[in-house]
Amino acid sequence: CVLDECATACASCVPAGGCGAHQTCLDDNTDPASLSDWTCTCDSPAVGAQAAGSATCVLDECATACATCLPGSGCGANATCTDPTATPASLSDWVCSCDAPTTGSNVTGGPTECSYDECTVGAGSCPALQTCFDPSPSGTVLGDWYCACDAPSVGSNATGAPANCVLDECATACASCVPAGGCGAHQTCLDDSTDPASLSDWTC
16 A cells, blocks of 8 residues: 555645645655655755645745846846845845945846946046046946046046146147247247146246
């Protein structure tokens, strides 16, 4: 004689198959003298098991569905996944949230876009007559902001620091204001200070 408790006791004790939804029953010993040795095991990818009763199944979508959708955490760069209801009955409720100091919207069931523009948040600071640029505003790289000289001044950009800017008014303002070189014939222009903040100090 055999007694498969999954077809009898288990099936009668809990609705939806005897072990609850998303579970499978297994009776390792079908000897009629061996009772209450059946086990409910959660269907993959959920985990959990219970002897002689319905199991409590856990399905953390951050470790399964979310983790397979994108590289890294599954939520995109600089984001963390949380599953508020980690059960097989509650699917696609995982949430992607941006990690500090990046900012962005919380997105349910999908990746989010996080940003951290160092020029906007104040991490990158440029003096007057210079403009700050952040080549990686998503926050994937920090400390790569740079300052660039505002026209008509020129100079070399500096990563993480002010640029070295010069404004030779003899080549710009002076040259455009008077014919024949900006200072008139037989004259020479001299800009004593090429600091972009020092204007109208050129001399003929």
